[in-house]
Amino acid sequence: MSSLRLSILNNCPLHSSPSSSSFKRINSSINLPKLPPVSSSVPKVLPSSTRTMVEELGKFRVTDNYKSSFVEKNHTNKILHDGDLYNTTNSEAIIQLYAILEAVVDRIEMHTNVGEQRNNWNTLLLNSINMLTLTASTMAGVAGTATGEGAPLLALKLSSALLFSAATGMLLATNKIQPSQLAEEQRNAARLFKQLQAQIQTTIAVGNPSESDVRGAMERVLALDKAYPMPLLGGAMLEKFPEKFEAARWWPESRLNNENAQTKVKSDNGWSMELEEEMREVIEVVKRKDMEDYERLGNIALKINKGLAISAPLLTGIAALGCVFSGDGLVPVVAGALASVVNALEHGGQVGMVFEMYRNCGGFFQLLEETIESTIEEKDLEKRENGELFELKMALQLGRSVSQLRELASKSAAYRIEGREIDEFASKLF
Template identity: 60%
Template sequence: MATSIQASSMLSSTTSHFSERYQRRAIKATLHAPKLSMTNLSFPKLNFDMGTQYPDGNFTISEKIERKASDFEAKTKLYAILEAVADRVEMHKNIGEQRSNWNSLLLTSINAITLSAATISAIASTCNFGAAIGALKASSTLLYLAATGMLIIMNKIQPSQLAEEQRNASRLFKQLQFQIETKIALSSPTIKDVNEAMKKVLALDKAYPLPLLGVMLEKFPQKVEPAVWWPRKTQNQEERAKRSFQNNGWSANLEEGMREIVEVLRRKDIAEYLRLGSKALKLNKFLAMAGPTLTCLAMVGSVFIGSPVHGPWAVGVGVVAGALASVVNTFEHGWQVGMVFEMDRSNAGFFTSMEETITTNLEEEDPERRENGEMFEMKVALQLGRSLSDLRNLASSSRSSGEKVEEEFASKLF
């Protein structure tokens, strides 16, 4: 009995000991959070009025929605223009290759026909049979007639010049394509960007037309003028975004330097390419008239071959004039004099475009509305094939030496 009581007492003591330890641990593990008074909490009142203004941009919600819709519409239209521009790049590239092939095929064909006619005329002069002479004379005359007609058409359309026009158009449309892609990637296009891109596309279409009939560029103009493939701008027509740079990268020295660059472009580069283009045009006109004239003389000479009165000189005219016509045709179209004229005209247009771009920026009185000065100077230097220091040296030498600058061109590329 005593043993049972002792065991019960020990069990009770042990239970009490473990209970106390458990309570201590429970007390230590308890987390005490601060009591919050719901009466002291205040929440902002939300007003869903569509006319409410917000600090970011000071636009109402409805204005923001309209602005996003307008930006999306502008970007969609710009993508449509981009697709049309990419298509024009391929069109002008393919047509340029086609017209270059025209030049080679027509040149080879006309020379072959002309030389064949001259050879037949020479054979006819040595033939003693009347019937054979008549057949040879008829063949030579028809060949010269065909060569004259083909040469008149070839000189009228100037395939080498057409090919150069399409090469220029393909390059300029590709340049416009890159500009539109950059605009979409780096900024949010607007309707103004869409209108500007449309004007550039239409100006290029007008400057380099694809059809031959009705809208083909004049191949023998009275006066040589620079090619114009950009829409004309007035002082405030193009608005540029304001930047955070002080004076937008412009300074008095940079403005004065750009004015000097414009003067050098006018005095040297534009004037020189217009002069070279005028010489190429005069030479092309002379050759275009000389070729058909010689084939006509050769045709007349072949008609009188075998005549007792006109026979001696007729042979010489029929053979020599035909050979000279082949030489003239090869010089005109083999050396692509029309293409040289188009290159000179296009180069003059390139420098005229630079001049107009610089002048447009300088005429804008507010520097913040101009293109960033540092970026603009870098673009001008790259277009002229110069470093920034070289470009500044050109401007300073123009200011200091006056007319002596005539010895140096602004461009080092071409």
């Protein structure tokens, strides 16, 4: 029990005032009962318990399930390790393809820059030669209308003769190299290298490249380098005035079929007798219509270009001689004017570029023909490209749908049976 004792002492001050206050002092004391002592005991771990735990741990054994899971894990690791080894084997081919890809990208940049440069050559040389020719013609005309003899008249004649001679030399050099044709060659090379770049990137993205892919890409690069050289000296430049029209060739001689080989999808790999006959009919149309037409146009462009290339320097040469030996100035003026017109037609009209365009189109159809023939001649269907995919690619390259390509083949077969020539070209692109 507790006892509470309170004592209160009230003290009043001797002087009473309004500000006086009373103070109270409270003394308190609280007596709490003592709590009874609490006895606590901590249990001790007996040595026998420790021995029991050790014995239980010693009795632990690896179960069969654990063993099987451990074996499966090791087996999975082995499979993954083998996959890593497989990827490591293909990584060499991927590295080589990336190296070729870097060279292809560099060639694209080079051919683009060279093409722009040679296109500028064509513009600058055309303007410069025409200015020289027109200036010389004007001076020859003034000299022809002048009366009397003297140093001024002689100076006009000599100046016009020198300008015509310079124009003749520049025309001979320009017609020899054909800057517009050179520019078109570089544009075609850049486009084909971009096409090769996309094919290499697709091969890497699809995965599982092989050594044949590396060899094929390397051969394509070398074939393009040979078809579209950049140097002008040392005999590397393509002949600008061949004896006859020849289509361009920018693909290697072999492995046309192997580079597009696909994995077998069906038992016949998408091929049938009807599809093979369809491809043969398409090739016949390409040969009879498209290739013959572009060969005819190419020969016409070649003849026109040859005639213009000979006429322009011949006219300026006649004008230069006329300045010296002609007294009235009629010959140099007329010859100079005609030379300016011919030069404008040849290089302003870019006849060389048109000729190169026909060569490129002829090469496209020749590549199409060789691709189809090499694919059909392959007897092992598994080594061919999938038939449905091949048909789709051929249709796209000719600017047609698959149904339109089949209609073309049917029409060609019907006309051939009737003994008539088909009135339709295979390509709708150009």
